[in-house]
Amino acid sequence: MLKRTCSIVTLNGIFKRYEPHKKRLMYLKRIALAILMVLFLTGTSSAADDFQYEEIWVHQGVFDLATGDRASAEKYTVKLHEINKDENRFSATLLLYVEGEFRKSFFVDDSLNNEFIHEGDLTVRTLSIDGTKLTLELYLHEYELVWIPSESRKFAVEDMAQVDNTAIRLLNVSDNVATLEVTINEKTYVDEYETNGYKKYSDDILLRVTYIDRNNKEINLQLYQPGEPDFKIEINDLGEEYSPNMPASFEIYLKNTGTIPARGITITASASNGQLDPVSYELAMLDTLKIHKIPVNLTLPETPVKENIMIDVNVDGYDYMGNNYRDSTTAQTIVEPYISIEKAIDTHLLKEEDKTKRKIIVEMVVYNNASIGHEVNIHDPIPSTFMPVGVESADWTVFIGAGRSENIRYKALPTVAGVYELGPAIASWYSQGETYSVVSDGAAVTIDVEGTSLEVEKDVSLSDVFTGEEVDVTVTITNIGKSDVEVSLTEDIPAGFRFVSGEDNWEGLLEAGDKKRLTYTMLAQEEGIFDLPPAMVPYTDEDDIQGTFESNMVRLYVYSLEPADMNIESENTKIDNEPLSRGEHASFLLSAFATIAGVLSIIPLIAYFYIRRSH
Template sequence: MHLNRAFLAGIMVLLLMCTTASAFEFQYEEIWVHQGVFELSNNDKASAEKYTVKLQEIRSGDYGYSANVLLYVDGEFKEAFFADAELNNEFLYDKDLKVRTLSIDETGISLEMYIHEYELVWIPGNTIVLGVGESYDLNGINIGAVEINDDVASIEISKDGRTLGDEYITGNHHRYFDEVLIRLTYIDKIEQTITILPYQPGKPVLALEIQDIEDRYFPNEEPVFNILIKNEGTIPARGITITPSAINAQVDFDSLEVPILDTSDRQSIPVTLKLPETPIGEDLEISVIVEGYDYKGNSYQTSASAVTFVDPYIAISRSYDASQLQEGIDDPEIIFTLVIHNNASIGHEVTVNDPIPPSFMPVDIASTQWNLFIDSEKSKAITYSAIPTAAGTFKMMPAVANWYSQGETYSVDSGKSSTIVTSGTLLEVEKAVSSTDIQTGEEVDVIINIRNIGTRDATVSYTENIPKGFEFVSGQKNWVGYIGVGEEERIVYTMVAKEEAIYELPSTKVTFDDESGTQGTFESNTIRLYTYSAEPIDDDSKDEEVNYQPLTMKGRIFFLLSSFITILGVLSTIPFIAYLYISRKQSDQRKRIR
């Protein structure tokens, strides 16, 4: 009993599998697959899979040009055929090869070749549900449900004014205009709706990527990048041509052909670049164009591009070792290394300059500029050291190489700037005055601010020189003191102007001796002072000369008291005058009454 049930189940599975397979057979068709278009001159050949055709001869006649063409299969001669662009423009061989003549003249023949295949053509779309009287537009093709009669549905398909119709039962399919195939999957007699699945011819979709391109290269290199082609469509792409090109560079081949690329397949093609030799850096643009066809000969194309940068043929790099700064060594040295490379095909004389900060003292060299000759495709290295004489954060500007070629001077640098932090005493000295415009006899204050912005405490001192035309009055023109890290000292002294002139107040030179025993000097800014004499007041009267004497303290007190008494006397008379005025008015009124 169990065996019988298993046998029946197996039979049902086989029937279902056969039904499913047969349900999708209509998606496949016997088609002529386009293999490409070929231009042939005498004795030229064109191949498609195992078939090869060769142009033997072109003849001229009363009705135009014709040709004799030879056919080979797997390299073996089979037959010759006559071709022209009119009645004899199509040749069939063994129901498997079709050769169609497109044009012919005295120079050659243009033909296309097709191979007979059995391939997937119809690709399903989205399910559509239509009620009687409803329609659906599918890329310009109108699908309408006309009538449902029991198990039969009437469907009409319209395009460009043409209408075709058929009656369907569930599972039926029909093809229209070579553009759409309709399969009826379900009839709902109660709701009066039909469910259909439309199919349309598949299309290849070519996708393209340029891979493995770096941001920059040296000249005369031969880097390799990859072209990745994918078919993301629903049917194979055929006769694919890949054409790479580059602006300001060369690629190692003009074009490459791939016979077929199936769906979901990919192909990676390496391409070698020959980079230019130029004295200046320039962008290099890479472009790739990919063309292919479907089985009908419809063309498809895509493209991609990428940009990289080619350096000048002279290159310079700089590195430095500042490890001694962290080791607490007295007078630590920073070791610099410059490498200059010549990628050109000839040697060049190069001037190299490394602009280190002014407070960095080079060791055993007069300057950080060199002239050297570098042979073709060779490098030279320069190593030197410098001792930082001040603390702080210093910006290291790029090293620069200059050279002369064919009447022009070119320059290249070592790239981005960097910073070096050095330890030690770093004093910031600022000088200011209370006024820059001073009358003779007037006093002016000089203010000196000293800030320790370094990393070590220091004993600091200075001695000021009073300029000629001024005389020291008070304060500290000489000072010695201790200033810790982050601390500030403000010192003030006063001087008086004696002579009218313009003076340059010199910078204050501050010397230090820090906790490590390092000694040094920092300077402030300079200031310009203007001194002038007070001018007398001009008077138009020449007969009388008025001398103004400044009041003493006793005179000032007497002037204030006399002014107060005068104002008090004036104020005290006001009530008496008011009394007299009122009395006079009352007397006049009594006289009128009498």
């Protein structure tokens, strides 16, 4: 006793010496108490969760077996030995193997003997038998998570709730006991629950009371229902486009986003054109939140035209009761024609100080991804003012072997300043009675060519003239380039015309953006059709580079009209239209009467000769 007192005194002395640490010790005690409470609650929860697991028969799949075929589920294999016919009914003899070793044979039919159970671990259930095949299901006995929390509700006395085909009502709360009335499928159960008490009422619902408030006569009720698997399926790593006969692949991504494992899973893939490997894949089980990836190789078709390829993937699986779950997804890719062309334009030489060296470099690659060779025509539509260097034209015909390519490289010299858009190149070929063509990839390239550019136009005041008539000719020169130039113009008067007046020649400086208009008059002297030649405009730019621009050609129609002929025709017309005198009228009437009388006197004579000849 004395020692204990001394100890207490000593401890009190220590606490007095370390008075500042009292609050810290109290804080540590509270933390320790909180940790103990958490551990206690965690242990209680873990123990309570055990009821969510059950010993169940897990569906392994449906199998169609002909004689000699096998169905497997983990270590068990069932083989159809033979099908027997007894009167109008069929039966079968099956053989059971465990880990590859024969164990026993057993007899089944599709009536009373349709189920065989081996050592409480395997169930073979026969669904149907005919003369050619037997259809059966396999089940394995396992301990597995079944019940998944669905929702939690607060109930007061006499509160009622409907969950699917189940009606729940709280009848009473007395001390630590809650009385529930549960009606399911027109059958009523009345049960008492303590905290964390639970009961299964059917294969579809299980109830658990998680808290009882005896003061307010309320409870918290947790509902549990059987879990379900759920599939999320995707097609990953599929390119937007491929060339024929080039390696192509993608990945099938499958995840079970449900609450229980999925079993007996089959994944099938198909393509609208081309071949897939594999086209189907089987997976025995996929646990909750687990992911399975399947690589698939895609062999693309040889096609002369661009074609869309649709990829479809379907997944089919079951839960432990054999309920079916499905999902599908679709993706698209493009297979390019087996002939393709690429074009690149290098414009760095356009920056050369020496304008005579300013060129573009065009590089093209033509691919033949077919399994046979093809003769291919290549056309590069460069502007007419670009002069190919080292080649006669921007057109080629080449033979390209299977799986090979052809490179084409050339230079082109811009001869006229301006802004030009260089479009894609075109490759065309002939195959099986059809002509196909493709254009090179990439957008058009815009090129700004510096230098001299003149626009020359020739026009006339009349295109149809008569000899002796004058016509005005106008020549307009416009400097649409980016540099000032010295220009000259001398017009030649064509044969059949005579210069009358105006300006038919000129030379001088024409600044960028300026315009010069010359007009002169010619007299038409000869009849005919005349083509006025283009106006030729030589120029010299600031770098002493010389050239010539020309205008359009103009056609004139010249008609001849003689004055003497016009006077004679007028006189004749005048005489014919003059009125007759009285004497001329009488003379005309007398001559007309004599003519008619003569005709009438001849008619009887003609009739006489005709009758005589007939006799």
